[in-house]
Amino acid sequence: MKKIIFLIAALMFSAACGTSSEVKNTATANVAPANTQTNTAPEPVKEETYTAGVNPRADLISATQKLQKLTFWSARITSETTPEANAEMQFVAPDRYRIKKADGEVIVIGNDSFSNENGKWEKLDDDIGEFIREQTQTGIEEGVKNLKDVQIVGKEKVGNKDATIYTHKFGDISTKVWIGTESGLQLKNEVEANVGGKLEKQTTVYDYDKKVNIEAPKIN
Numbered sequence: 001m002k003k004i005i006f007l008i009a010a011l012m013f014s015a016a017c018g019t020s021s022e023v024k025n026t027a028t029a030n031v032a033p034a035n036t037q038t039n040t041a042p043e044p045v046k047e048e049t050y051t052a053g054v055n056p057r058a059d060l061i062s063a064t065q066k067l068q069k070l071t072f073w074s075a076r077i078t079s080e081t082t083p084e085a086n087a088e089m090q091f092v093a094p095d096r097y098r099i100k101k102a103d104g105e106v107i108v109i110g111n112d113s114f115s116n117e118n119g120k121w122e123k124l125d126d127d128i129g130e131f132i133r134e135q136t137q138t139g140i141e142e143g144v145k146n147l148k149d150v151q152i153v154g155k156e157k158v159g160n161k162d163a164t165i166y167t168h169k170f171g172d173i174s175t176k177v178w179i180g181t182e183s184g185l186q187l188k189n190e191v192e193a194n195v196g197g198k199l200e201k202q203t204t205v206y207d208y209d210k211k212v213n214i215e216a217p218k219i220n
Contacts, residue, residue, distance in 0.1 A: 050184030056150040063186040072212040079202045096214040121217040158187040
C-alpha cells in the first residue's frame, strides 16, 4: 500500500517537468515525510505564464502551476515495461485524492486517509495528506531546478485537443510532454528512464473535463 501512497505524491508533481520516473525512485526511497529543516530556505518557484511556444521552459512550468490551481482533474498512468505501475488517480481541491491500482485503493481527505485491500476499507493512522503536500512542494522545486534544454518537436492531437509536444532530458531520463494549445495544460506525458540498467517507460494522460467527486468511504 505504501507504493500507492508514494505514487500519489509522485503524480502530483510529475507534471512539473515530466519527472515521473525520477520522482518515483526518490519517493520510494523515503518512508516518512521529507525533512524540511535546511540551512537555507529554497527560493520560491517563479510564477510563469504560458507563452504558446515562445519560451518552452516557461510553458512546462506554467502547466504545472495551472494543474495545482484546478478544482479537479483525473489521470491514467500506464507502463509498457512495468504493468504493476498502472493506476488511475483523481484529485479534488484542495486536499482530496483517490488512486486505484490492481492491488488496492487509497483515498485521502485532508488529514484523514483510508485504504482498501482485499475489498475492505480501513482508516489509516498515518497523515498521508501532509506527506503528499511536502513531497509535492519539494518535487516541484527540484523539477524546476533541473529543467533545462527544453525543445519543441511538433504538434499532435491528444483525444480531440490540439497539443504542442515538448521534450527535455535530465540524466538518463527522457521526457516528452503534450501541452494543450488553447489551455496551456499538460494533456499527456511520456517518461523513459534507465533504472538499474533496465529501460522503463511510463505514460500519463490527464482528463480535466470529467467531473470528479471524492468522499470518505464507509468503513467495513
